[in-house]
Amino acid sequence: MTGTETVLAIEDLTVDLPLSGGGRFRALDRVNLQVRRGEILGLVGESGSGKSMLSLAVLGLTGIAGERITGRIALLGEDVLGLSPSAWRRLRGSAVGMVFQDPMTGLNPVRSIGSLLVESVRRHQRLDRATSKTVALDALRSVGIPSPEARMKAYPHQLSGGLRQRVMIALALINRPSVIIADEPTTALDATIQAQILDLLRARLADRAGGILITHDLGVAAEVCQRLAVIYQGTIVEQGQTAEVLAWPYHPYTQGLLDAAPRFDRPRGRLVPIPGQPPQPGDRREGCPFRSRCAHADEACAALPVLAEVAPDHLARCWHPLRAATSPFEDAV
Amino acid sequence: MNRLKAIGRILGRRLGELLILLFAITTLLFFLLRLSGDPAAVLAGEQAAPEQVAAIRALYGLDAPLPVQYFRHLRNVLFLDFGQSLHAGRPAIDMVTERLGSTLMLGLFALTLTAVLAIPIGAWLGARPDARSRRVGNAAIFILQGLPGYIVGLLLIELLAVQFRLLPSIGNRGALSWVLPTLTLASFLVPKLARVVAANVTEAMREDFIRTARANGATTAEAVLRHALPNALLGATALISTQFAFLLSGAVITEWIFAWPGFGQLLIQSLQRLDFPVVQAAVFVTAGLVFAVNAGTDVLFRLIDPRLRNQRA
Numbered sequence: 270m271t272g273t274e275t276v277l278a279i280e281d282l283t284v285d286l287p288l289s290g291g292g293r294f295r296a297l298d299r300v301n302l303q304v305r306r307g308e309i310l311g312l313v314g315e316s317g318s319g320k321s322m323l324s325l326a327v328l329g330l331t332g333i334a335g336e337r338i339t340g341r342i343a344l345l346g347e348d349v350l351g352l353s354p355s356a357w358r359r360l361r362g363s364a365v366g367m368v369f370q371d372p373m374t375g376l377n378p379v380r381s382i383g384s385l386l387v388e389s390v391r392r393h394q395r396l397d398r399a400t401s402k403t404v405a406l407d408a409l410r411s412v413g414i415p416s417p418e419a420r421m422k423a424y425p426h427q428l429s430g431g432l433r434q435r436v437m438i439a440l441a442l443i444n445r446p447s448v449i450i451a452d453e454p455t456t457a458l459d460a461t462i463q464a465q466i467l468d469l470l471r472a473r474l475a476d477r478a479g480g481i482l483i484t485h486d487l488g489v490a491a492e493v494c495q496r497l498a499v500i501y502q503g504t505i506v507e508q509g510q511t512a513e514v515l516a517w518p519y520h521p522y523t524q525g526l527l528d529a530a531p532r533f534d535r536p537r538g539r540l541v542p543i544p545g546q547p548p549q550p551g552d553r554r555e556g557c558p559f560r561s562r563c564a565h566a567d568e569a570c571a572a573l574p575v576l577a578e579v580a581p582d583h584l585a586r587c588w589h590p591l592r593a594a595t596s597p598f599e600d601a602v
Numbered sequence: 603m604n605r606l607k608a609i610g611r612i613l614g615r616r617l618g619e620l621l622i623l624l625f626a627i628t629t630l631l632f633f634l635l636r637l638s639g640d641p642a643a644v645l646a647g648e649q650a651a652p653e654q655v656a657a658i659r660a661l662y663g664l665d666a667p668l669p670v671q672y673f674r675h676l677r678n679v680l681f682l683d684f685g686q687s688l689h690a691g692r693p694a695i696d697m698v699t700e701r702l703g704s705t706l707m708l709g710l711f712a713l714t715l716t717a718v719l720a721i722p723i724g725a726w727l728g729a730r731p732d733a734r735s736r737r738v739g740n741a742a743i744f745i746l747q748g749l750p751g752y753i754v755g756l757l758l759i760e761l762l763a764v765q766f767r768l769l770p771s772i773g774n775r776g777a778l779s780w781v782l783p784t785l786t787l788a789s790f791l792v793p794k795l796a797r798v799v800a801a802n803v804t805e806a807m808r809e810d811f812i813r814t815a816r817a818n819g820a821t822t823a824e825a826v827l828r829h830a831l832p833n834a835l836l837g838a839t840a841l842i843s844t845q846f847a848f849l850l851s852g853a854v855i856t857e858w859i860f861a862w863p864g865f866g867q868l869l870i871q872s873l874q875r876l877d878f879p880v881v882q883a884a885v886f887v888t889a890g891l892v893f894a895v896n897a898g899t900d901v902l903f904r905l906i907d908p909r910l911r912n913q914r915a
Contacts, residue, residue, distance in 0.1 A: 330816055334732060355821075362818035369817070374810040379832045379907055388828070389818045424908040440818060 275343075276447040276479040277304040277327070277365075282340035284319075284326055284503075286333055296322045297503045299340070301576075304448060304479040309471065311494030311511060312483045313526065317547060319503035320483045324450045327481075328367055329357045345447055363393040366441030366478075368470075370453040372433035376425035382409075382436055383421030386443055393444045408439040412469055431462035435469065442473055449473075449480040455489065467493050487530050491515055499523050502548060502558035505576060509583030519585035519592060522559045557588070565589040608911045609901050616897040620890065627889045628679050628882075632672055635878050640664075644876050645688055684883035689872070694879035697868065698887050704774055705857070705865035706891075709849035711780060712787035713842060720792045721831075721838065724799025728834070729826045731804045739800075747793040755786040755859045772861045783860045787853060791845055798841050802834030809833070835906055843899035847892040 284297040297319045304310050314320045325331045327342055329349060342349050344364050349357050361367075369375045377385065386405035390396060396404065402421070409417035412435040425433055434454060441449055451470060455463035471493050474480045484490050490497055490511060497514045499507040499522065507520040518524045525543040545562035556573055560566035569588040576586040635641070642659040643650070659665045662685070663674065678684070684694040727739040762782065763771035770779045806812065807830050815829045854866035861867075865884065872880035904911045 328817055330813065358819055358821060360819075361816065367814075367817035369810060369814060371810060375814045377811040377815070377829050377833070378909060380829070381908075388820075392819050392824075426909045437814070440814070 274306045275303050276306050276345055277302070277481070278341070278343040278346075279303070279323075279327070280341040280343070282323070282326060282342060283338070284322055284331065285337040287335035293337075295503055297326065300500075300503070300505055302481075302498055302505070302508075304481060306447065306477070306479050307475055308496065309474055309480045309482050309494045311490035311497045312481055312500060313485065313487060313490050313497060314500035315485055315547060317502075318500045320500055321452055322503075323500075324367065324452050324481065324483060327448075327450060328361055328365060329354075330361075359393070362389055362441075362446070363444045364446050365448040365450065366444070366446040368434075368437050368441045368449065368451040368454045371457045372425075372430055372437050373457065375437055376433055378425055380424070381421065382423050382425070382428075385436075386421075386440060389440060389443055404443065405439075408443040409436070411442070411473070412436075412439045413465075414439070430458050431465065434458060434462075434466050438466070438469060438473065442478075445477065447478050449478050450483070451480060452483045453485070454482070456484075456486075463489075487515065487526060499526070504558055504573075504586065505584075506559065506587070507583075507585045508576070509580070513580070513583055517580070517583075517592060519579045519583070519590040520559075520587045521563050521565055521589075521591060523585075524591055525562075557586075608904055612900050612904070613897065616893075616900070620893050620897075623889060623893055624886065625676075627886060628676065629672075631882050631885055632675055635882070636668065641876075641878060679886070684886070685879035687872075687877055687880050689875045689877045689880075694877075694883040695887075697880055698865070698883045701863060701865045701868045702887065704863060705850065705853065708780065708783055708787070708857075708862065708864060709846060709853065711784045712791060712849060713846060715784060715788040716791040716795055716845075717838075717842065719788065720795035721799055721835075723792070724796040724838075725803050725826055725831050725834070727796065728800035728803025729807060729822065729830070731807070736800075740797075743793040743797050743800075746789065747797070749789070751786055751790040752855050752859055754789040755782070755856055758782050758785055759859070774863055779860075783856055783862055786856050786859070787849065794845070795838060795841055799831075799834055799838050802837045803830050806830035806833040832906065836903065839899060839902050839906065843895050843902075846895045850888055850891055850895075 279300055279302040282297055282300040283295065285293045286296050288294050300319075300323065302310065302312075302323075312320050312323065322331065326338060327344075327349075331338070338350060340350070344360055347360075349360060352360075376382075383402070383405055386408060387398070387401045390401040390404050391398070394401075394404075405421065406417050409420055414420050414432060414435050420428070420432075420436075425436070428436065434457075438451075438454075441451075449470075454470065455466050458466060467489060470480070470482070482490065482494055494511050497507075497509065497511040498505050499514070499520065501522050507514060507518065507523045514523065515527065518527060522543070525541075528541040529543055531540060543562055548558070548561065556571040557563070557566070558573075560570040563570070567589075574586045574588045576584045579585045579590055640655075642655050642662065642664050645662075646655045646658050656665075663671065666674070682695050686692065687694045687697055690697060723739070727736050727743075730736045759771040759782065762769045769781050770776070771782055773779060803826065807826070809830075812825050812829055815825050820829065850865065853864065854870055856862065857864040857866040858870070865888075868880065869884045871877075872884065
């Protein structure tokens with residue numbers, strides 16, 4: 270049911286943050302991403318790769334003094350970076366909804382579930398209190414929360430982690446946004462609950478919205494996302510259809526992530542960690558960001574590779590891709 | 603319903619604790635005052651003849667054995683009878699309750715003014731942890747907090763009562779008399795409370811749930827007022843209740859400066875005159891009130907924070 274309408278387009282998004290010792294740290298470097306309606310894009314990377322920074326940038330909630338954000342973030346075709354703060358604020362919760370990682374700390378402990386939902390409904394829709402309550406009840410029902418009437422009066426501490434994450438999802442979806450960003454929505458949950466929450470996200474997003482699922486877990490991405498973008502040190506290093514990227518990775522970093530993850534479809538072997546450490550903010554960074562940890566690196570890698578199409582709808586940013594690129598024009602010749 | 607049940611449970615438990623506390627205070631005071639000397643000798647004065655002392659002893663029942671006196675005292679206290687004031691010759695408890703009203707009212711005014719001023723100031727400062735306005739505000743609070751209450755009181759008298767003759771500065775004569783003492787007490791309390799509220803709001807603003815609220819389109823004002831402040835009020839409530847206890851017993855200096863016919867003044871005067879029944883009545887009533895305020899705070903905590911509601915008091 271993937272539509273063709275692009276609900277979120279990120280073009281050349283670059284975020285520079287000031288470092289305490291002076292100088293700047295490039296948290297995101299010319300990132301390009303598109304999310305179409307009904308599609309979930311997986312954004313995969315390790316801690317500090319800039320994946321959470323990206324979600325906060327789309328929401329306009331980076332909130333770091335002295336930051337510099339350039340590029341274009343188009344929500345339903347409208348460039349939010351050019352909007353006034355209050356116009357951008359009105360899109361938060363209505364055009365774009367966010368599900369955060371930790372449902373234990375993400376809900377206000379002194380506010381009832383119902384009051385949080387109703388507050389959000391009344392902020393974005395001109396509804397009276399009674400109607401808003403009905404909308405809130407429907408939202409709780411739609412995320413599979415049993416006896417929603419009772420839950421409306423409950424406080425976050427009275428709910429389990431899984432229920433709280435469902436409440437967070439209800440809160441993100443309640444004003445029917447076109448874009449949902451879920452930042453590690455299942456990391457803080459038990460494995461059995463994880464699957465439920467992922468099913469729920471997939472079902473709710475297929476309806477009408479496009480989504481970005483941020484995760485470090487390739488298994489989660491494989492299960493939920495149609496397309497995948499692998500991010501390393503603020504740079505997209507590989508992007509394409511999920512199945513294809515995971516089956517035929519071109520970038521050594523993607524291959525490294527696959528080797529480091531446990532698999533059940535192969536004879537048990539040793540997990541291979543990626544050698545070395547990601548660079549620290551403030552390290553001199555030129556060329557390919559992965560070259561200090563890459564077995565294939567040579568002099569060519571001192572220059573940043575372009576994100577080139579290595580196969581139809583499959584991009585990789587590497588001078589030495591793991592397999593030969595198939596030219597999109599090959600068949601036509 | 604849940605709330606009411608929880609509150610009833612707390613109050614019931616607290617009432618039991620109060621009775622134990624009052625018994626302990628009464629006992630302690632009785633023996634402490636006996637230890638400090640023979641009341642009859644003090645009453646009769648230094649030049650008194652032994653017969654006069656004996657007469658006084660008989661008059662106040664001080665000739666009975668100590669345990670008998672103690673149990674007699676306990677029974678009297680049960681009926682709030684602390685005996686006659688040695689100085690005024692009137693029931694001690696009456697003298698205390700007469701004064702209590704004006705002190706309680708003064709404290710209530712001061713606390714209300716403090717809350718009305720300090721909570722918005724604190725929330726405003728707390729929401730701007732990095733801005734220059736915050737640094738200026740913090741410096742102002744720091745200076746104000748360093749000023750002793752009596753200096754502020756004397757400055758206010760000099761300015762508003764002596765220089766401009768706008769307000770009365772002595773005693774309790776009409777509504778205007780309340781202004782200067784209230785301001786003096788508040789000037790001491792506002793910086794304290796504002797600082798606590800500011801610190802708590804700043805802390806709450808860093809919480810994940812503020813980010814959730816903002817991701818749902820909350821304005822900064824909404825995030826502060828509807829999400830951070832309710833969390834910050836817990837600390838503020840704790841401070842207000844301890845300050846109320848201070849106002850009951852410790853507003854002595856302010857009452858002294860403004861010749862305020864209050865509780866603190868009575869306590870100091872009675873101590874100077876060795877008027878034991880009044881001191882006993884005053885301490886008894888203070889203990890009861892401080893306890894009542896603490897119990898009330900417990901109830902407030904549970905109204906503010908649902909997490910505490912189902913815990914045992």
